Amino acid sequence: MAVRRMIQAGVVPITWMAVLGEWQRDWAREETVPGAAEIQQQHGGASGVAFAWEMQLLAGREGSAA
Template sequence: MPLTWTVFASELQRDWARTDTVPGLAQLLVEHMGNVGTSFTWEQQLLATPPAK
């Protein structure tokens, strides 16, 4: 069955608990996946923002 490189990379990553390879995969998403990369960056910004009091 044909795969895209993003599906293959995601299979290699398996989950976000494999922290050694997360930065590399995240960088690939941001640089090459258009809206996926933009959404990932936006989510990271939201997660880094402290909650309002």
């Protein structure tokens, strides 16, 4: 009921992953990236798996750039 009242008042509900993104704000904020990435990987379901896969690809590119 509380969520319905908030929606009636104009609140737009968002997911916890959107909140995590808002807290992180910018992935250039390197000091908080490891914590945010770990939360996303552990609790993000398919998005967490996709993020882990993307990080593996990026790590592979760094090694091949030399």
